[in-house]
Amino acid sequence: MLDLFGQGWTTPALAYLVSVIGSYLGLSFAARARATSGLFRWQWLVLAAVALGGVAVWSMHFIAMMGFTVPGMAIRYDTFLTVVSGLTAVVVMGAALALTLFNPNTGRLLLSGTVAGTGVVAMHYTGMASMNVHGSMHHDLFWVAVAILIALVAATVALWCASRLDGQAAIVSASLLMGAAVSLMHYTGMVGMHVEQAEHAPHNSPDGATSYELLLPLVVGLFVLMLICSLFLLLGDADDRPRPRERAAHGSPEQRVPTGREPYRPRYARDETRAEDFWSPRR
Template sequence: MIEHFTHGVLTPVIAYAVSVIGSFVGLMFATRARRSRGAARGTWLAFSALCLGGTAVWSMHFIAMLGFHVPGTSIRYDTTLTIASGLLAVAAMGLAQYLTVVRSGTGWLLAGGAIAGAGIVGMHYMGMASINMHGHLEHNPLFVGLAVVIALVAATVALWFAQRIRGVPAILLASLVMGVAVSSMHYTGMFGMHVTVNDDPLRGPVPGSTAPELLLPLVVGLFVFLLVCSLLLMLGVDDTAPRRRSGSDGQDGERASDPASPGNETGRYTGRHSTGSAWDRPARDRGASPERR
């Protein structure tokens, strides 16, 4: 019988927390990307894709798999497929966010949601394909379908959040919802699995890496990456800060700061007093008129 919670609620709670943190930082970067232009936008989108695809989705899946156990066989993971599944999730989130943030519009949102959802599903089942054991693993089509629906909805909602929400409280609430959606998709797919163990007494060792062997570099890299991202968010210069509103000619800011600019009476008088003749000054400063003198 398959065990999904070998360590009790510890693994699902940690996996959910990691998903929420990754979603929060990723959505914060998406907000920056939405308000930026040029190279800055591309940088924020890249960081957002890494946080959402690499942390909120892929890392959540891998940490949750620490509680997965099949009695009668060891479980190992193919390192290449495991890493490839993470890259797939990041690439899908990056493309989906580009379509949503740069292109905008309902049609692009739905297209981005489909791409991101497909990436999440592909990541999950590629990760499952990386499992090596003395047995055969099968998936129930009904649970696969439910997992696909949850992934599509979760991805579309995440992109909608990235496109529209503003403010830390709203982003935090969105991150909590995203964590629930991603975790639900993962365990829905896991509950639809069936394993047939091979009882051959001559079976050799299972090839691949154990979960702890992959977990240690993952955890270290994860927290270092999130720390760097958090510092970027807190200390990075926000080039999207609102500037002083300009007039129709776009030069009000310059005129306001230029003491000799047109429209500044004091500046005009000072400039003319220093360089022009006495007859350039206002009549009240030249004394009486010629007729009165």
């Protein structure tokens, strides 16, 4: 029998938190991409793809897998397939964002949602294929179909949020929902998996690396990379803030320079002495 919560609720809670953080960064990067143009637009799009595909989806998946155990069986991970699953999520999410981010319409949204949802499913089952055990794994088609449906809906909603939402309140709310949807898709797929131990299983461990040897450095490294990239987002927000002179130019009506023919004359307070009064010619 499989144990999806071998370490209690700590692993699912951590996986959900990482997915929410990745979703928040991805949506913030996507909003920045919509507000810029040229090379910087593609820079923000790449960061959004890495955050959504690499952190919100891929990192969440393998953090959750750290709590997955099969009683009496050792689990190892194939390094190549693990990396391929992560690259799949990032590339597909980037393609989906490029489809709908800069020209949002219903047709592009549905197409990009299908592309992203299919990529998320491919990432999930490629990650499952990277598991090496002394036995065979089987997947219930019913739960596979439910997981695919959840992935398609979640990906479409995520891309709708990425192409339309602005403002911290909206992005935070969408990130919480997206983290829940990604977690739901993962555990739905895991419920339909069955592992049968081989009759003459060897006593040694299967080939591959343990979850802590392979997954923990990859996940932590990717997460640290995203935190560093988020500094660019904070610096970009600081650059967008109006400087003191710009705020003065766009301040109250009394401080604005008139645009008509009448020359601009500064207004003084009642107790303030005008400098030109001392130099005005006497009549």
